[in-house]
Amino acid sequence: MQADIKNLQITERDLERLTGKEISPLFMGGITYRISILKNPKYLAPILLSEAITLFLISIFSLPISILLFQSFGKSIDNRQSQIEFAIFVFSLDLILFLSWNFFAWIRAKKMICLSHLLDEVDKYNQVIEAVDICDRLKSVGNQSANLNHRDDILQALELTRDSLICGLTTEKILRDHRRFLSSHRDLFANIEQNLIALQSLDVQHQADQYSDLLNDALVIGINVQREMLNLQLELKD
């Protein structure tokens, strides 16, 4: 990867520094789901696996606790009838704990929905970076069809998008940590708007497909970031 493109990437380390949370494709902060991935069928299997593991861990803790509770109530588990009662008790306890865990996980995820959307935009942004890198590599082996004629303009657009994303993530973190923090975020919002205006002013009349597609992607990311920030602003006014 060329150095100028590499510097534009937003890495996991950068995300952890900007958000103050451990970020992975599935989770924020280690245990909170990124709520926006629930709509993506690609993540269905990992989510189901996580839920199965959660249920398994809950069962590990609930079975010995159930044994101790049954013993302290003086109930034995010798005959078939009492064993069925015990099994129903354990199953019910597991279900209650599992549903409670998911309920609180849902509430936690809803509180960080803005961060989840911003992280999706970061993923899309990194994919655009990867697309540019692939074009560069194809060009370096002599594939002229992948030639980016206005690479500098693309890099400029990506830089503006990166600034907007970093502003958005920083703003979200500040607002998450300090709900009453107002004055600085207005300047950050102004910065995002300026970047978006600069993006829109770039000439998009050229014929090369890769160029216009990539610029379009960068624009869409910038628009989505601004939309999230406007939503945050409306939340603050309420």
Add this chain to the structure above:
Amino acid sequence: MPFFSVLVALLSDRDQFIQEIYDGVKINTKIVGLLICSSVFLAIYGGLIGAVSSWMQVLSSAAKLPFLFLITLVICLPALYFFNVYFGAKTTVGQYAAILLCAVTITSTLLFGFAPVTLFFLITTDNYFFFLLLNVAIFTLTGIIGIYFLYQVLLPKVELLPFTDALERADTAIDKNRKVRISILKFWLGLYAFVGSQMAWTLRPFFGSFGSKFDLFRPREGNFYLAVWNAIKNLFT
């Protein structure tokens, strides 16, 4: 799977992994990954030793064995944290939890490694006391390795001082503090082993008995060490 990548990271470069814990890098992810890996391995081994008796013992032991290790950790963690904080450690509760989970994960991975041996003797022997003592030996060996790992990781580091005279260095407050912390660490490791063995006795049976009735729980009588001694006597009579 992301959870098992934490295990791979621990086993492939332990020093780097522990350093990341002390630097506070991805603590929550490490805790969750280690918790899941250790629980899965312990559940598998617990199910295996429960297979001596019946399918109900398999389920019971598969749940009890991870519970045993994790509840021992929860019981002993506050003592470790507060003792070290009192003597000036800057490590957080989350970091101590991650370190203790590393030890439990190493123990559980070694137990998982012994599973084929246990399965072999499960199939080829019907001597309950031999099988019991074999597993006591396996648990003791893997437990010692886990505790030795903890000792190496939690040992207070030597602080570099601008003294050239070793005798003068021995009298400094910092060195005395370090010696006290080492003594407390040794005491805590002994406490951890003792709580663990007593918890195992409280939660028994894990093996059940060959062909006998399934018990979820047995009456609180005797202790672990007496039971091991009786098993040794029965093996040679």
